[in-house]
Amino acid sequence: MSSKRIAIAGLGEIGRTVARKLAQGMPGLVLCGIATRDQAKAQAWLERESISCPLVSLDDLPAHADLVVECAPAEILDQICRPMLTAGKQVMVLSASALLPRPDLADLARAHGGQIIVPTGALIGFDAVSAAAEGTIHSVQMVTRKPPRGLAGAPYLVENGISMEGLTSALRVFKGSARDAAAAFPANVNVVAALSLAGIGPDRTTIEIWADPAVTRNCHQIRVESDSASFTMSIENIPSENPKTGRITALSVIAALRKLTSPLQVGT
Ligand SMILES: NC(=O)C1=CN([C@@H]2O[C@H](COP(=O)(O)OP(=O)(O)OC[C@H]3O[C@@H](n4cnc5c(N)ncnc54)[C@H](O)[C@@H]3O)[C@@H](O)[C@H]2O)C=CC1
Numbered sequence: 062m063s064s065k066r067i068a069i070a071g072l073g074e075i076g077r078t079v080a081r082k083l084a085q086g087m088p089g090l091v092l093c094g095i096a097t098r099d100q101a102k103a104q105a106w107l108e109r110e111s112i113s114c115p116l117v118s119l120d121d122l123p124a125h126a127d128l129v130v131e132c133a134p135a136e137i138l139d140q141i142c143r144p145m146l147t148a149g150k151q152v153m154v155l156s157a158s159a160l161l162p163r164p165d166l167a168d169l170a171r172a173h174g175g176q177i178i179v180p181t182g183a184l185i186g187f188d189a190v191s192a193a194a195e196g197t198i199h200s201v202q203m204v205t206r207k208p209p210r211g212l213a214g215a216p217y218l219v220e221n222g223i224s225m226e227g228l229t230s231a232l233r234v235f236k237g238s239a240r241d242a243a244a245a246f247p248a249n250v251n252v253v254a255a256l257s258l259a260g261i262g263p264d265r266t267t268i269e270i271w272a273d274p275a276v277t278r279n280c281h282q283i284r285v286e287s288d289s290a291s292f293t294m295s296i297e298n299i300p301s302e303n304p305k306t307g308r309i310t311a312l313s314v315i316a317a318l319r320k321l322t323s324p325l326q327v328g329t
């Protein structure tokens with residue numbers, strides 16, 4: 062059986078870890094292309110890592126890959142997804158916040174036989190949430206606490222003049238729906254966007270976001286009430302070199318890629 066060709070769009074924190082793992086070898090998967098903004102920087106990194114892989118444009122991704130891992134800024138989600146989905150191919154989307162206002166991308170996938178895969182990413186328990194969603198979920202509530210530097214620069218904070226400098230106690234900076242949170246904090250709470258897609262959607266899933274100088278990790282707590290089970294889940298993510306992104310995110314992508322070709326699949 063031929064290997065599934067994987068490309069990476071965005072060679073940042075997540076992209077580099079996934080590229081390294083694919084280049085080391087994963088059964089049934091082969092790294093076939095990388096789309097990046099700064100070609101010279103990417104080429105230098107590939108040489109340092111002794112990885113041989115063509116650098117390609119976003120438009121050329123469908124010619125190189127069966128599946129693209131999107132781990133780029135949210136603004137270019139469309140540019141990555143549209144050509145791949147129109148060609149009936151798969152995109153693994155990390156910028157889940159940017160998916161919420163774009164239901165047309167799922168329509169495109171449906172029309173052409175493509176597929177959007179949203180991995181669990183920096184969160185936990187999508188197996189239980191999607192199982193519960195086969196019955197009736199009454200509520201999904203999430204509370205996120207991040208070190209202030211993991212939230213700094215978010216559009217909502219800038220627009221409302223909320224400074225992350227010199228905070229001495231925890232400050233609740235947002236309370237509302239997953240849809241509004243994704244628009245307000247597009248690079249900080251992709252997790253709640255993904256959770257909402259696994260469960261009861263972006264308007265009924267709620268989140269509080271706290272900037273907390275007492276925490277060093279990106280902490281997420283989730284409470285689900287449903288007609289099959291009630292459960293609470295929590296995860297404390299060690300930030301990567303990008304303080305907004307937990308280290309576990311790239312590992313979730315690798316685990317999700319491994320599942321694509323594995324003869325033994327565990328979990329929903
Ligand atoms: N779903 C989840 O659980 C999580 C999702 N994320 C999201 O995943 C995405 C990637 O995260 P990181 O790797 O931490 O970000 P990063 O900022 O480290 O990397 C993004 C990379 O994309 C590159 N890029 C910029 N413009 C580009 C273009 N036009 N074409 C190709 N590449 C371009 C940048 O140069 C950078 O290297 C972000 O949208 C982030 O918000 C992050 C953490 C968790």
Ligand SMILES: O=C([O-])CC(=O)C(=O)O
Nearest residue numbers: 183249251252279306307
């Ligand atoms: O959802 C995100 O964008 C990142 C996040 O919260 C985490 O890494 O814990």
